[in-house]
Amino acid sequence: MSPALEVKEVSKIYGKGENKVAAVDSVSLALNQREVLLIMGPSGSGKTTLLSMMGCILRPTSGEVLIAGKLVSMLSEDKLPDIRKHYLGFVFQSFNLFPSLTAVENVELVLRLKGCNKENLKAQAMGLLDRVGLVKRAHLYPMDLSGGEKQRTAFARALAGDPPLILADEPTANLDSKTGRDVLMLLRALAEESAKAIAIVSHDPKAEELAHRVVFLEDGRLKA
Amino acid sequence: MLWLAVKTLFHEKVRLIITLIGITISTVLTLMEVSIYLGVMGDATAVIRNTDADIWIASKNIQSFDFALPFPEHRINQVRALPDVLWAQKLFLSWGFLKLANGGREQAQIIAYNPDNGIGAPWAMLEGSASDVKGGRYIIMDKTSEQRLGKLNSGTLWEMTVGKDQYSFKLVGLSQGIKSFTTVPLVFMSYNQFKTLAQEIGWGDQTSFIVAKLSDPAKADAVVKALRATLRDNDIFTRDEFIHKTVMYWTVQTGMGMAFFLTAILAVLIGGAIVGQAIFASTMEHLREYGTLKALGAKNSEIYFVIISQAAISAAIGYAIGVIVILLTRGGMEQSGVSIYLSPILFITVFFIILLVCLLSAYFSVRKVRMLDPVTVFKG
Numbered sequence: 184m185s186p187a188l189e190v191k192e193v194s195k196i197y198g199k200g201e202n203k204v205a206a207v208d209s210v211s212l213a214l215n216q217r218e219v220l221l222i223m224g225p226s227g228s229g230k231t232t233l234l235s236m237m238g239c240i241l242r243p244t245s246g247e248v249l250i251a252g253k254l255v256s257m258l259s260e261d262k263l264p265d266i267r268k269h270y271l272g273f274v275f276q277s278f279n280l281f282p283s284l285t286a287v288e289n290v291e292l293v294l295r296l297k298g299c300n301k302e303n304l305k306a307q308a309m310g311l312l313d314r315v316g317l318v319k320r321a322h323l324y325p326m327d328l329s330g331g332e333k334q335r336t337a338f339a340r341a342l343a344g345d346p347p348l349i350l351a352d353e354p355t356a357n358l359d360s361k362t363g364r365d366v367l368m369l370l371r372a373l374a375e376e377s378a379k380a381i382a383i384v385s386h387d388p389k390a391e392e393l394a395h396r397v398v399f400l401e402d403g404r405l406k407a
Numbered sequence: 408m409l410w411l412a413v414k415t416l417f418h419e420k421v422r423l424i425i426t427l428i429g430i431t432i433s434t435v436l437t438l439m440e441v442s443i444y445l446g447v448m449g450d451a452t453a454v455i456r457n458t459d460a461d462i463w464i465a466s467k468n469i470q471s472f473d474f475a476l477p478f479p480e481h482r483i484n485q486v487r488a489l490p491d492v493l494w495a496q497k498l499f500l501s502w503g504f505l506k507l508a509n510g511g512r513e514q515a516q517i518i519a520y521n522p523d524n525g526i527g528a529p530w531a532m533l534e535g536s537a538s539d540v541k542g543g544r545y546i547i548m549d550k551t552s553e554q555r556l557g558k559l560n561s562g563t564l565w566e567m568t569v570g571k572d573q574y575s576f577k578l579v580g581l582s583q584g585i586k587s588f589t590t591v592p593l594v595f596m597s598y599n600q601f602k603t604l605a606q607e608i609g610w611g612d613q614t615s616f617i618v619a620k621l622s623d624p625a626k627a628d629a630v631v632k633a634l635r636a637t638l639r640d641n642d643i644f645t646r647d648e649f650i651h652k653t654v655m656y657w658t659v660q661t662g663m664g665m666a667f668f669l670t671a672i673l674a675v676l677i678g679g680a681i682v683g684q685a686i687f688a689s690t691m692e693h694l695r696e697y698g699t700l701k702a703l704g705a706k707n708s709e710i711y712f713v714i715i716s717q718a719a720i721s722a723a724i725g726y727a728i729g730v731i732v733i734l735l736t737r738g739g740m741e742q743s744g745v746s747i748y749l750s751p752i753l754f755i756t757v758f759f760i761i762l763l764v765c766l767l768s769a770y771f772s773v774r775k776v777r778m779l780d781p782v783t784v785f786k787g
Contacts, residue, residue, distance in 0.1 A: 231785045234785065235782050235785055238702070240702055240781045240782055240785075241782050261706075264701070264704045264705065264706045265704065266704075267702065267703065267704040268703070268704025268705075269704070271704075273699075273702055273703060273784075275699070275784055275785065276785070277695075279695055279696065279698075279699040279784055281411075281415070281693075281696050282418075282696075283414055283415045283418030283419065284411075284414055284415075284418075288414065292410075292411060293703055295408070295410065295411075296408075296700070296703060296704060296705055296709070297704070340703075352785050
């Protein structure tokens with residue numbers, strides 16, 4: 184069985200000639216179902232660039248990205264939104280929730296985007312919020328939610344449409360220590376209970392304890 | 408994604424109100440300018456449009472209905488001689504001065520017609536009948552002239568100066584809503600009565616217009632061509648040509664049309680600018696969310712749809728409020744003497760213009776989203 188996600192010799196190079204900089208340099212790794220992979224490294228090490236390429240948001244300069252065994256790094260620009268829509272869920276450092284939508288509507292939006300059954304969208308969205316323990320706060324707008332609640336809403340949104348892969352960029356960066364730990368535990372539970380493959384970019388030491396596997400990135404290269 | 412467009416639009420109430428005020432003002436100004444222009448042009452051509460004639464013969468080089476000069480009335484025989492002419496009638500248009508109760512005088516436009524057949528007669532009678540002017544110094548005036556003349560009552564006597572002399576006329580009827588472009592009160596009287604006055608000022612054998620009805624209106628162009636060959640000292644028009652000539656005079660030669668349309672165009676552009684600015688500001692504010700949508704798998708077209716829907720919804724609501732304002736104020740404006748012509752076609756046309764401008768104003772927002780790189784969403 185092929186890994187949920189695989190990157191092979193992936194590089195991202197910016198600039199030309201003498202100004203050429205490799206943000207990510209020949210990185211290879213695989214991510215399996217029910218696994219939480221933690222990508223660590225100092226600022227500027229290329230973590231987010233690697234995550235962007237894994238999420239089909241950024242096209243690698245060279246190398247291959249495979250999702251469920253399917254080579255996606257060679258797909259044309261107009262095909263990539265469909266890959267992201269059906270295979271990937273994202274969690275962002277700044278939550279990126281729609282301020283004009285309530286928590287449940289933020290989740291509902293992605294269900295609509297992914298073409299889920301329109302008859303019980305609200306119920307599905309509430310179900311996802313239930314999984315992250317946020318049903319009672321479902322009808323509040325993001326401005327009325329705490330940082331942890333916003334990030335839980337973002338998790339529920341990432342789970343909408345049941346994507347096999349979840350990519351999380353610094354999910355604890357804007358949270359206090361306890362909330363950050365709760366969020367990471369939630370991610371691990373989601374991976375195990377829902378058979379998700381989860382990649383987390385973080386430099387939060389707490390994340391190490393909860394990840395199944397940790398890789399370190401430095402100057403765009405994986406450290407042994 | 409219409410759902411998202413609606414949610415976002417109505418969530419930002421202040422921005423929505425500002426946008427709607429802009430579109431409403433734009434709609435009101437545009438509809439007002441165009442409807443007043445059409446109303447005034449309707450007044451300017453009212454007699455032509457409401458006279459059942461296919462051909463109009465006027466003095467040479469006439470510029471509009473209101474500026475007719477007298478010409479020999481015997482030329483009517485050349486018109487009647489044509490086989491396609493069913494009948495031909497004379498109309499006189501002249502000017503006089505009505506004496507007011509306070510001793511002042513008010514200019515009046517006189518239209519003299521044959522009360523036996525009613526060609527050129529007032530067409531919307533409130534009191535009396537168009538034939539009542541027959542057989543004496545009888546006149547019909549319009550209710551709208553009360554603004555200039557005071558209360559008009561049937562049976563009252565009016566002194567009017569025609570030429571050098573003053574004559575007394577009895578008001579025998581009132582029409583409703585018949586106005587001239589110049590807003591000067593209209594006075595209708597019988598052709599024969601006016602002729603007795605005209606004798607004294609040397610216009611006894613003159614007329615202002617000869618109007619003709621054809622047995623087959625489709626032959627109007629051919630009859631006009633034939634008349635132009637024989638009546639070289641006159642201008643000959645089909646009914647539509649004379650309407651067009653009159654409209655073009657007031658629109659182009661007086662510069663009035665330019666003033667009206669420039670204001671209307673500016674109103675539309677200002678509305679478009681307000682909507683464009685509001686939508687662009689909203690797009691810039693939501694750029695991160697749009698980037699998130701892209702990262703989550705939304706296609707550019709789906710995000711464009713959100714922005715364009717917001718522009719269209721704003722246009723529709725703002726336009727609807729504008730129409731309500733126009734309909735509520737219409738009565739008051741008409742009572743104050745302003746001619747307004749509103750029609751379903753005008754409403755539909757202005758709606759599509761407002762909609763188009765609002766959609767075009769969303770262009771910069773759409774372009775911004777097209778250039779948006781979803782990678783930006785990973786930046787904290």
